[in-house]
Amino acid sequence: MAGTRAGEPAVTAEEWHRVRRIFEGAVARDPIERARYLDEACAGDPSLRAEVTSLLTALETDDQFIEIPAYQAAAELLLDSPADGLAGRTLGPYIVRHEIGRGGMGVVYLADDTRLSRRVALKAIVVGAGAGSRGRQRLQQEARAAAQLSHPGIATVYALEEIDRQLYLASEYVPGPTLRSVLANGPLPFSQVVDTAAQLASALATAHAQGVVHRDLKPENIVRTSAGVVKVLDFGIARSEPLVPDSPTTASPLGTPAYMAPEQIRGEETDFRTDLFALGIVVYEFASGSNPFNADSAAATLARVLEKTPAPVSSISSPVYAPLDRIVATCLAKDPKQRYTSTRKLAADLERLRAETEASEQTLASRPRHRDPAAARKWWWEFHQAIISALYLLMLYPAWRARTWLPQPWGTAFLCSILASAAGAITLRMHLWFTARFFPGELPTQLVRSFLWTRWCDAGFSASLVGAALGIGADHPEIATLFIAVSTAGAFASFMVEPTTTRAAFRDEP
Secondary structure (H helix, E strand, O other), X not given: OOOOOOOOOOOOHHHHHHHHHHHHHHHOOOHHHHHHHHHHHOOOOHHHHHHHHHHHHHHHHOOOOOOOOOOOXXXXXXXXXXXXXXXXXXXXXXXXXXXXXXXXXXXXEEEEEOOOOEEEEEEEEOOOOOOHHHHHHHHHHHHHHHHOOOOOOEOOEEEEEEEOOEEEEEEEOOOOOEHHHHHOOOOOOHHHHHHHHHHHXXXXXXXXXXXXXXXXXXXXXXXXOOOOOXXXXXXXXXXXXXXXXXXXXXXXOOOOHHHOOHHHHOOOOOOHHHHHHHHHHHHHHHHHXXXXXXXXXXXXXXXXXXXXXXXXXXXXXXXXXXXXXXXXXXXXXXXHHHOOOOHHHHHHHHHHHHHHHHHHHHHHHHOOOOOOHHHHHHHHHHHHHHHHHHHHHHHHHHHHHHHHHOOOOHHHHHHHHHHHHHHHHHHHHHHHHHHHHHOHHHHHHHHHHHHHHHHHHHHHHHHHHHHHHHHHOOOOHHHHHHHHHHHHHHHHHHHHHHHHHHHHHOOOOO
C-alpha cells in the first residue's frame, strides 16, 4: 500500500485530500474510463498519478487493504502480526486455549481470566507501526468507551491490556454461531429477520446514546446464542464520535467494503448513521440471502456502495418482506441526512413491526385449521382403494371354504377365478395408490391404462361370487347371502363410486 514511509517526506492534509478525491473518483469508474479519468485528473503531476495508481493496485490485490482504507496515508497501519500459536500460553492473567476467529483487526482466542475465573474472548489487536502512541491511545480510549456500554445485545468489554508490547482486548465470550454461518443456509424467515433486526437496533441505540459508533457491523460480528439473544461483538474497537475528517494524523475509519457507508468510503465524518447504513445492509442480507453491494473486487464493491440503489427486498426475495422495504431503504440512503435521525426511531419502527408480526402469528395459530379440500378429496379416493383391496382379501377365506361345497370341476374353477380377479384388482389399485403418492405426474396416464383392466377384474370377482352363491344357496344360505351382498356392493363401488371419487380427487389433472 502506498503511504508515508520512514525517511520519506511528510504528506500534508491538503495533498492527501486531493489524492483521496481522485482515488474515490477512480474507484467509481470501470477500468476503461478510469485510465482516461486519471489522465485528466493527474495531468502534469506524475507523482500524484503514481500515488493514486499504487492505491488502486493495493485495493485490487491486498485483502487487508479492503478493511483498512489506505487513502489516508498517515493512518496506514503497517501490520505487526501477533505471534502465532498462542494456544496453551499464558499472557499476563490470561491462559490462552485456542483460536476462535480472525479478521482485519486481529486474531481472537478463547482464554481463561485467572483473576476472576471466567472465560473471555481475547483479541490480539493488530496495531500498525505508523499508528504509534497516538494510535494506541485512541484504542485505549475506545475500549474505555465500549466498557461503559451495558446492554444484553452487546458483548461486554472487560479490558484493553498491553502485554509484551502487544495490545489485547478482553471481552465477554459469547458461544453460538455467527450470523454469517447461519446465512450459509439461506435467507432467514421473516419473523426471525424482524426479531434479529429489532435486537440489533436496540443494542446500537444504547451505544449511540453514549456516543459510541461500531463502524464495522456485519454478520461476522453478530452472534445468536442458544437462547435466541443476538449479541454484537467488537465494540471494543469502535470509535467514539465525532471523527475529525481530512486529518493526516487521524487513523482511518475501519470497515469492510460491502458494509461501509458512502461517507466512510470517502473518508468523511462518521457518526451513528454510518452504523444505520451497515444495519440496513445486514437486514437486507438476512431477508434476501445476499449482500446488495458485493462484487468481484473491492474496487467494484466500493463503487456499488457509492452509486447503486438496491432493489426492494420484497422484489428479489418474497412479498412477505414488504413491511421491511421502507425501513431498509431509509437506512441505505446515500445521504446520511436522509437516514433515520436517531437510532431510537429505527428501533421503535422495528419493535412495532416485531409486535405486529408476533400478533399476526398468534392469530394464525389460534385459528382452527381447515383441511385442504383437494387433500380431503384425494384422501377419500385413497380410502376407497384401500377398502376395496381389503374387502377382496377378506373374501378369499370364505371363497376357499366354498370351493369344497361346489361340485368339481366348478369348485376349482370358482377358486381360480376369485384368486385371479382379486390379485388383478388389488395389484392395480395399489399401483395407482403408489403412483398418486410418489409419481403424481404419471397418474393421469396410469388411470387411463388401468381403467378397463380394473373394471374387468371387479366384474369377474362379482360374477364368480354370484355363481358360487347360486351353487351353494341350498346348503349354505348364510355364505350365499354374503356372496350376493359383497358382489352387489363391489359392483356398485367399482362402476359408480370409484369413478366419482377419482374424478373428484384428480379433477385438476389433465
